Amino acid sequence: MDDKNIPYSRDIQLLLSHFEQDFTTASLAPLGNGHINDTFKLVTATNSYVIQRINHEVFPDPVALCNNAQLINQHLSKQKLNNAYPLFVPQHLLTITGDSAVKIGENYWRIMEFIENSYTLESVTTAKQAALVAQAFAQFSHTLSQFSAKNLTIIIKDFHDISSRMNQLRQAVANDLHGRLSGCKEVVDFCFSQQKFIEQVIEISNTLPVHVTHNDTKINNLLFSASSQKPCAVIDLDTCMPGLLMHDFGDMVRTCCSNLAEDDPCVDSMVLNLSIFKALIENYQDTFADSITQLEKQSLIVGARLLPFIIGTRFLTDHLNGDSYFHTSRVNHNLDRANNQLQLYKLITAAETNLQQFVKKALEPIN
Structure with a gap:
């Protein structure tokens, strides 16, 4: 070889x-x-x-x-x-x-x-691409709705559990093993100031049905066919385990709706792409059809806020802990990522009322 x-x-x-x-x-x-x-x-x-x-x-x-x-x-x-x-x-x-x-x-x-004659994308540039992404990941989870999540091992305990992630951040702040807290205290304080949202996440999470979810629905975890320019495979099943649909949807929003890469430090120039968000949520709901409940549809907006927030806290925690989890290639790489994701969380939060219009109502039964 x-x-x-x-x-x-x-x-x-x-x-x-x-x-x-x-x-x-x-x-x-x-x-x-x-x-x-x-x-x-x-x-x-x-x-x-x-x-x-x-x-x-x-x-x-x-x-x-x-x-x-x-x-x-x-x-x-x-x-x-x-x-x-x-x-x-x-x-x-x-x-x-x-x-x-x-x-x-x-x-x-x-x-x-x-998979030969395939490629990955690092970013979504059009609403048409976003529609294809939403359809592919929804097809994946919808097909697995016939497979019991109880058959799978929990790979990472409390992976998207907001309470656990906040506790990890709290511990990293308390330890400050590498003396980095003074350089990011404002970011830390912002995370802890979001208690009302954290309580909302906990409340709705306890009411939602459990599915087999991918839990890492980044655009580059889809393979696209070089001939059709459409998704041909869902890849990277490492974090597939029992979860909530809002987690998968939220990660799509996190990785598709910002005009910046997740480690771009120029957060003041970040824009939330509403046309891409609309394509994601409408096609995700349409692909599930009547297999997604109205409460789950409402939870998608919560997930859209949650995933940038939770990954932002994870990047921040790893920064405080000395970059032991995520690969880094420069000084303060994880802090840049944290600031980036928390900026996206702020933009989605500010747009939440507008985003609600894209949640489709369940059809009323015909008498």
């Missing part, structure tokens, strides 16, 4: 020995720009694959993570055979012994199919 001085190349060589495929003439190159895992593309004479080192500090049970993905893929694949799911389902390669995760030293690895 040609590794071109790739990090972990020795581990990858050992990983490949667990599979029956012939990788002796394969080439390897880095792939993507994810915050958490290390990802590579492996190319052989006949096929291409995605190799990933699972970050076991972020995901303490990589085997359960891979098992969750396998269960989801099996369900989606069955539905696709019945013409009930339109997207491609990228499969994990199984080892000679039938495993989807392999431990090499201290690290866990997996290999997945690479």
Whole structure:
């Protein structure tokens, strides 16, 4: 295998020995720009694959993570055979012994199919693109509504739990391990000042039905077909577990509706794109049709505010803790991200009344 001085190349060589495929003439190159895992593309004479080192500090049970993905893929694949799911389902390669995760030293690895003639987007530029994104992620969750969330392992406890995230921030502030609090106290104070919204989130969360949710519905977790320019697969199932639809919808808003990248420090120039928001919420509701309750529809606006707020607090917490969770590439990278996401939260909050007009009312039954 040609590794071109790739990090972990020795581990990858050992990983490949667990599979029956012939990788002796394969080439390897880095792939993507994810915050958490290390990802590579492996190319052989006949096929291409995605190799990933699972970050076991972020995901303490990589085997359960891979098992969750396998269960989801099996369900989606069955539905696709019945013409009930339109997207491609990228499969994990199984080892000679039938495993989807392999431990090499201290690290866990997996290999997945690479979807040829596909690409990812880092940002949404049109309402038409936003409509396609909403439809694809809604198709994913809607199809999984027939699969019990109880079958899945909780990969990260309290992942979108606002109380838990605020407690983590509170602890990071109290510890101030790296002496960074003085440089971001105004941001910290703003987060703690949002108690009324936090209480609203807790109240509505206790009334909503639990679904299998993706929990990381960023635009770059969709593959687009190079021929049709439409979504062809939902990828990165690492955080798929029991959750609420408002979480998935909120993350779409978070990653689609701002004119800035999530780490852009020029937050004063941020704009909330209402046409993209309208396309997201209307197509998300339409794809679920009558399988989404009126309360869940109302919760989508809460989710739109929640996800920028909660990821903003997570970036801020990681900044205070010394950047131990999210990959960073510059000084104060996580603080820039926190300021960016909290600015988006402020814009959505200011526009909330206007956004409510896009929540569709349930059809009245005909007597």
